[in-house]
Amino acid sequence: MNRIDRVTAILIQLQSKRVVKAQEIADRFNISLRTVYRDVKALDEAGVPVIGEAGVGYSIMEGYRLPPVMFTREEATAFLTAEKLVEKLTDVSTRKNYSTAMLKVKAVLRLTEKDYLEAMEQHIEVIENQYVPKRSNDTIHxxxxxxxxxxxxxxxxxxxxxxxxxxxxxxxxxxxxxxxxxxxxxxxxxxxxxxxxxxxxxxxxxxxxxxxxxxxxxxxxxxxxxKVSKEKNLQTVVLLIDKNVLPYFGDQKYYNGFVSQREADANTIEMTFLTGSLIGFARWFLLFGDHAIIKSPQALMDEVKVALASISKKVNTAN
Missing domain, CATH: 2.30.30 (SH3 type barrels.)
Structure with a gap:
């Protein structure tokens, strides 16, 4: 990003909040505090009424407004993507408000960007999970x-x-x-x-x-x-899993606390989870346990053994 674009973006950031700290600007643009000070000074010299207070941050004098903003094509597409999520995941009131906001966004776009959004709209969809009971978000308020x-x-x-x-x-x-x-x-x-x-x-x-x-x-x-996350006393689980079963995990790995994965060797993936219930995790592990190895903790191995013993006993009793 060149300096002119960055200084313009900083001005927009300053208008987005009552007070913006210099460190926030530095973190956003990956620049030094010295560069932040120079850019803010450039805004001040250009006539923008920037107020700086040591130890607090920067603000813009009440009443000053930047002329209508022109969104880039990428920014407008991000709004369109968010609109698809809002349609599926929120309630009637939120959808209505976002739809109105989107009209305002589209109103300031150039004609080429408007045409681009119309073309892109049919290429973005949010599909509901067919394995989760369908629910209505219309009454969640x-x-x-x-x-x-x-x-x-x-x-x-x-x-x-x-x-x-x-x-x-x-x-x-x-x-x-x-x-x-x-x-x-x-x-x-x-x-x-x-x-x-x-x-x-x-x-x-x-x-x-x-x-x-x-x-x-x-x-x-x-x-x-x-605070709640810490109080749950989450335990780390590490598994070695055959690569050929990974496609069948779907969203289930996220529901069971998936954190990360890495390639252990050509045929095996090491997966790390955080779980609040080793008993529940053990039950899920049984679904694919013949294609996996528990690396840690030992307590999970013990839970799986207990479950297998119980299943074996019931099967033998039935026979």
């Missing part, structure tokens, strides 16, 4: 939850808990939402349990934004998820 977070309003839920098969009514203070394994989840402080809980959107039968504000300062969603 993502926007309601996000608006509740922004306004710090309490949500009232009718929630069905799968672990005890009980329906309950909860007043919660939402922290954030995340998508995992074909489902949306909400992390919230439950006033009934007086602790943080994770709620699966598919188990919420009714959601109401109450006219009740909460003042509690909750931790960020990222810090909460990191």
């Amino acid at each position: 993502l926007q309601q939850v996000l608006q509740s977070i922004a306004s710090k309003k309490v949500l009232q839920l009718d929630y069905f808990a799968n672990h005890n098969q009980q329906q309950s009514n909860r007043d919660v203070e939402p922290v954030g939402i995340y998508y995992l394994g074909e489902n949306w989840y909400m992390v919230a402080y439950c006033r009934l349990r007086k602790d943080y809980r994770t709620f699966k959107f598919g188990s919420i039968s009714r959601l109401t934004v109450m006219d009740v504000h909460f003042d509690k300062q909750h931790p960020s969603l990222k810090s909460f998820l990191n």
Whole structure:
């Protein structure tokens, strides 16, 4: 990227947030802090009202706006790809808002880019997993939850808990939402349990934004998820697997904590997983165990032996 393009991109970045730290700019463009200072000075000399405060960062004077932005072809294609994901993975309100935003993006494109997007649209699709029960995202109310977070309003839920098969009514203070394994989840402080809980959107039968504000300062969603991950006491599993069975794993490897893989030799792949349940992992391992070797841990080998002994006993009893 040449300097003119970089300085323009820095200006756009400065307009995207109230305050931008010099290190953020340096990290984004892989440049030194000295270069950041020179580029920001160039903006200032060009008449852009940049305000810099030592130890805080840079901001642009309120009211200053860059003229309409022209998106590159690659950026516009990224928006189009995201639109396909939004159509399949979110709710009606989010789809509607994103569709409106896309119209604004397309409105500032050059004619050649508009034609390009129209041609590309038929070449991008998001296919639902045929082995996962089809579900409707139309009632998950993502926007309601996000608006509740922004306004710090309490949500009232009718929630069905799968672990005890009980329906309950909860007043919660939402922290954030995340998508995992074909489902949306909400992390919230439950006033009934007086602790943080994770709620699966598919188990919420009714959601109401109450006219009740909460003042509690909750931790960020990222810090909460990191804390939960550590508390799960995940264990590392390393397997040696025949290459010829890998195509049959599909998405199952991700559901079982897949982390990475490398070639061990011409016919074998070493795969690493993180799992919170060795018993559950052992059951999955039995599906392809005749084409794999457990490298570690020993506890997984023991679980597989217990399962095999139980199966053998039942088979022998049946005979």
